[in-house]
Amino acid sequence: NAGVTQTPKFQVLKTGQSMTLQCAQDMNHNSMYWYRQDPGMGLRLIYYSASEGTTDKGEVPNGYNVSRLNKREFSLRLESAAPSQTSVYFCASSENFGYGYTFGSGTRLTVV
Amino acid sequence: QKEVEQNSGPLSVPEGAIASLNCTYSDRGSQSFFWYRQYSGKSPELIMSIYSNGDKEDGRFTAQLNKASQYVSLLIRDSQPSDSATYLCAVNMGEGDMRFGAGTRLTVKP
Numbered sequence: 001n002a003g004v005t006q007t008p009k010f011q012v013l014k015t016g017q018s019m020t021l022q023c024a025q026d027m028n029h030n031s032m033y034w035y036r037q038d039p040g041m042g043l044r045l046i047y048y049s050a051s052e053g054t055t056d057k058g059e060v061p062n063g064y065n066v067s068r069l070n071k072r073e074f075s076l077r078l079e080s081a082a083p084s085q086t087s088v089y090f091c092a093s094s095e096n097f098g099y100g101y102t103f104g105s106g107t108r109l110t111v112v
Numbered sequence: 113q114k115e116v117e118q119n120s121g122p123l124s125v126p127e128g129a130i131a132s133l134n135c136t137y138s139d140r141g142s143q144s145f146f147w148y149r150q151y152s153g154k155s156p157e158l159i160m161s162i163y164s165n166g167d168k169e170d171g172r173f174t175a176q177l178n179k180a181s182q183y184v185s186l187l188i189r190d191s192q193p194s195d196s197a198t199y200l201c202a203v204n205m206g207e208g209d210m211r212f213g214a215g216t217r218l219t220v221k222p
């Protein structure tokens with residue numbers, strides 16, 4: 001039982017490059033989330049998905065897009081990376097809204 | 113503004129003592145509350161959830177909720193060096209909008 005799997009674990013991008021962070025869960029959870037974590041600022045919600053086919057903006061959505069490909073997979077895309085997007089990105093899932101989360105292991109992204 | 117506030121610490125306690133971690137939140141309508149533990153370089157791990165006023169105990173952990181005061185706390189009894197980590201308070205402020213505090217760093221000294 002893998003839980004929540006994120007890829008890649010580390011990535012270095014040049015300013016303006018694009019990339020997609022992948023996330024998959026095998027717990028049959030309905031809801032999935034993307035957060036970024038920066039020193040001193042805690043976890044901030046980027047996008048979330050209540051269920052397959054639905055996505056909503058969180059607290060800091062600018063510069064990001066998401067796709068809820070199916071119930072298992074929720075990807076995060078950076079179309080034109082900026083140094084301000086240097087962060088650790090976590091994907092999480094929960095049975096439904098209002099339940100506790102299971103987090104993936106994170107992606108450490110550096111934009112130079 | 114939807115906010116969750118925690119004292120960043122560091123909080124240092126001796127082994128065997130009680131560690132007390134506190135959190136306040138801004139949205140009076142919030143209904144579900146969580147504590148996560150995060151070791152350095154690792155992802156957050158859910159340790160407690162609480163949904164109604166009062167205390168909830170799970171092993172050495174006790175979560176306390178006071179909705180009138182918009183206050184959540186976590187007590188760790190018989191603290192162990194392995195409890196040394198950052199503890200994140202999280203509050204569900206509606207639908208999928210879970211907000212996290214910046215975390216309190218706890219150090220348990222042998």
